[in-house]
Amino acid sequence: MSEPFDRALRAAARRGRAAGVCPDAAMLASFADNGLSADERRQIEAHAADCAMCMEHLALLGAVSVERDTPEPSRSWFANWGWLVPVATAVLVVVVWIRLPDQERSRGIPAAPALDSQAVAPERESAAAAPVETASQDRAANQAPRIAAKVGRLSTAKPAPPSETKLDEFASHERRDADARQKAAAASPPPAPATPAAAAARKQAPENPTAQTLGGRAVGQASAQAAPPAAQAPALADAIKEERQVAESARRRETDLLKSARAVSAPPIVSASPKESYRAAGNRIELSEDGGGTWRTVLSEAPLSFSAAACAPGGPCWFGLADGQVLRRTPEGFSRSTLPVRTRIVAIAPDGPQTAVVTVESGARFRTTDGGATWQPIP
């Protein structure tokens, strides 16, 4: 009966529950890193235990964290007892050494470790007299050049980033990118390495409408100054291509945001009337009724933070939260609604007492025409 019970339990465990306000990504990251107070931790546990979305978040976070930081402990017998291999090898070497005839030892087999033994291997008169050592020495002779080559590479190469332990297409792409930067840095006249030039190009990209062109040009200039050899050209081209892709991506997102015409990103102060102003400061909303002279807190939403705010002329004020919730302030007080997506709101554009358009950080926009009761995506 246990198997049906477990399957029924699995089905029950997958059923989500309504669980109130979700913590944002930063809080869940702190939860995973054990960076919360005991009270905060209990709150998140109580919420996440009944929230399918937060559980999914924690599950994915756990999956990527475990994979990268601490490799999953292997459950195989060999891995658990792997330490026996070098120990057994050492014991075997000692035993063989003790059992060797004295004359064999005196013939010149050094008491040094295996790597040195290759020097005396040709001096052996009879391999059959000590097959174990011969095999060991052959392996040592075969391995030594490889080890030496490795040591040589290690001594001359810069330390590799930890990410290179698992090569995949992204890691190799990143490595090509980094290599291209390093090569350009080495080739460009000091003290202006290519990486700052690339970074400068990257920096210009989002700040300028012609970001893509500028980004490419800056890198191009750096490469022209450096006059890289032909062999470096493909790597540098990859780096330039990468920079352009990033810049283009940023530019597209910027355009999307700017399309939300009257939207204002998290303004410090929004005014509902000449005297009545609000400001969304961290995780609280403050109100000033004297034109900004004094402020008092009218709402606190810890542990969330407000990310956008706007007031309609003579109408209500709207406040966007980091988890996709929207608060609407009217003379009667605050009302709360939630977008179909649980993501940070970057802009709100009110358009009358009941209508507003919000833009979330992915660029998607949603409109309400009923004071926030429902939100419809804008294609």
Place this chain on the structure above:
Amino acid sequence: MYARSAAARWQVPAERLRMAIERSLDHRFPGAVTESEAAVYVESLHLDDLALACACIDGHDGAWEHFIRDLRPQLYHAARTIAGDDSRELADSLYGELFGLPGADGVRRSLLAHYHGRSRLITWLRSVLVQRHIDRLRVTRRLEPLEDEESGGSPRAPTVTADPDPERDTLVGHAQRALDAAIDALEAKDRLRLRLYYGQDMTLAAIGRVLGEHEATVSRKLDKARRTLRTEVERALAAQGLAPAAVARAFELAADAPDLQLDRLLTRAEDG
């Protein structure tokens, strides 16, 4: 504190770091905070990562180079783990935001400004990435067109109303309600552990990492919770008058029943 942060490595001035810490404190404690509370909080911060974030926000080339070399590959790797084919776009999008987008006032705002040092920077990056991924999935699911019922394209699963077993709905309803009630009665942490293991198919090691527990502890507590649940559910079903054979059958049916079954049964019960 400044030395611990290694902020000098990125030429982050002490005043700049102090402002970042104060912003973090303000975020954590919106109201008044005692000196001891603040001291404990600041001590718990990942100041080295906070300093790195400050330097990146300020456009320090060396800091970005460090970010690109050490963190960006991990970010893209995490994206690939969770998003598969869409990982590149997901990671590129986030990377663009980390570098910063100009706001309406023309000032570039980096997403890193929202990092307060309460977790390691890489964990924060992964968490934001996961959040973006989930949001995208939700949008995709919402925008997926519904199948035209008239078209009769793909074969559909048989509807529940076609079930010839008259006892089925009753047994499933009993089992699901008993299970839900028993799960709800667990401590929050036990419930979370249980849902992560059974509901999200996480490994014991992954759960242990997220909850800060040893894998063996997770295993032991899961086993205890499972035994408690089973005892409670069987007791509840027996109280409904179900014989052991009927209890076993209820579990079998509940295991394969769709989730909506419970809602439908509850509605029916209320109607009746």
